[in-house]
Amino acid sequence: MSKKLRWGILSTASIGLRKVIPGLQRAELCSVDAIASRSLAKAQSAASKLGIPKAYGSYQELLADPEIDAIYNPLPNQMHVPWTAKAAEAGKHVLCEKPIAMSAAEARTLLDVRARTGVKIGEAFMIRTHLQWIRVQQLLGEGRVGALRAVGGFFSYHNTDPANIRNLVECGGGALLDIGCYCIHVARHAFGRPPARVVALIDRDPAMHIDRLTSALLDFGGGHCIFTCSTQMVHYQRIQFLGARGRIEVEIPFNAPQGSPSRLFIDDGSDVTGRGISIETIPGCDQYAEQGDAFARAVLEGVELPVPIEDAIANMAAIDAVFRSAKTGQWESPES
Numbered sequence: 439m440s441k442k443l444r445w446g447i448l449s450t451a452s453i454g455l456r457k458v459i460p461g462l463q464r465a466e467l468c469s470v471d472a473i474a475s476r477s478l479a480k481a482q483s484a485a486s487k488l489g490i491p492k493a494y495g496s497y498q499e500l501l502a503d504p505e506i507d508a509i510y511n512p513l514p515n516q517m518h519v520p521w522t523a524k525a526a527e528a529g530k531h532v533l534c535e536k537p538i539a540m541s542a543a544e545a546r547t548l549l550d551v552r553a554r555t556g557v558k559i560g561e562a563f564m565i566r567t568h569l570q571w572i573r574v575q576q577l578l579g580e581g582r583v584g585a586l587r588a589v590g591g592f593f594s595y596h597n598t599d600p601a602n603i604r605n606l607v608e609c610g611g612g613a614l615l616d617i618g619c620y621c622i623h624v625a626r627h628a629f630g631r632p633p634a635r636v637v638a639l640i641d642r643d644p645a646m647h648i649d650r651l652t653s654a655l656l657d658f659g660g661g662h663c664i665f666t667c668s669t670q671m672v673h674y675q676r677i678q679f680l681g682a683r684g685r686i687e688v689e690i691p692f693n694a695p696q697g698s699p700s701r702l703f704i705d706d707g708s709d710v711t712g713r714g715i716s717i718e719t720i721p722g723c724d725q726y727a728e729q730g731d732a733f734a735r736a737v738l739e740g741v742e743l744p745v746p747i748e749d750a751i752a753n754m755a756a757i758d759a760v761f762r763s764a765k766t767g768q769w770e771s772p773e774s
């Protein structure tokens with residue numbers, strides 16, 4: 439294997455063209471060597487705009503390229519597991535977009551695929567490698583807020599385009615799979631364990647049937663998470679961690695502007711008007727470049743992936759439980 443991990447990009451997905459490919463191209467241990475699309479013209483156009491040497495008119499041709507080590511899979515959600523499995527069977531390592539699957543049961547099938555093929559398979563929760571989240575985990579670990587009691591947050595945007603994959607049930611659309619997954623992910627990592635049970639409310643779009651407004655309460659045993667996510671609400675994102683003695687607020691938790699500093703508000707709880715808040719400024723960071731290098735290190739040096747399949751399954755299990763609870767109106771436990 440060459441010194442850099444040679445990536446092939448599965449599709450001309452917007453997130454790939456806008457963020458992930460430029461990030462991989464900036465990363466130290468990565469090169470982007472090929473892109474595939476269902477349309478050769480689209481692949482060629484993306485390749486020429488982004489300076490990618492090879493363009494393919496089908497996903498299979500990319501998987502058959504012996505000069506590609508790893509595949510980035512940003513296909514619509516229902517195609518995540520099928521194409522991750524195909525790429526792995528072709529001997530490629532795979533970084534698959536979140537959510538890794540449509541359900542925990544589907545995500546679990548990747549364990550067999552990984553065991554059979556021996557490749558690395560990771561979920562692209564790019565926030566894991568952002569410096570601000572590394573710092574939040576460090577502060578929580580040091581007990582800066584005391585014992586963690588509550589995680590609370592919002593993540594929302596407004597998108598009613600009926601052609602967007604986020605508004606198509608068959609593509610795994612809806613707020614919970616698209617953005618609520620982040621709230622669950624950060625809460626699980628903050629508490630260091632899965633929720634024991636969850637209760638949730640979902641409001642579905644009457645025409646598109648996707649969940650457009652989802653709120654959930656996650657019981658971590660001695661700590662709670664409460665979040666609301668929406669595809670038809672003001673564009674906003676904020677997460678707070680409240681402990682027995684202090685509070686950490688992440689100003690722009692998920693789409694921190696690339697390269698610009700980000701801010702954590704750390705409240706010692708001494709003054710309700712905010713005089714006890716100190717602002718910690720985190721240096722600018724490209725979370726997509728960091729994600730690429732972390733994945734490359736896992737392949738080239740054998741270190742653990744930031745988000746391995748086991749972690750992805752735990753997140754999907756909590757997501758499944760939120761969907762179940764919204765249907766039954768009861769507390770539901772994630773399946774282990």
Ligand SMILES: NC(=O)c1ccc[n+]([C@@H]2O[C@H](COP(=O)([O-])OP(=O)(O)OC[C@H]3O[C@@H](n4cnc5c(N)ncnc54)[C@H](OP(=O)(O)O)[C@@H]3O)[C@@H](O)[C@H]2O)c1
Nearest residue numbers: 449450451452453454475476512513514515535536537603
């Ligand atoms: N981590 C992040 O920051 C982040 C941000 C946004 C989205 N995402 C994730 O990335 C994935 C893609 O999101 P996106 O907004 O970039 O999607 P998108 O622009 O709609 O791209 C999806 C791509 O999949 C291909 N495709 C194959 N079959 C398709 C079908 N039946 N319908 C639609 N597209 C099909 C298309 O590429 P070709 O035409 O080239 O084949 C299309 O461009 C989702 O899983 C989403 O959750 C992650």
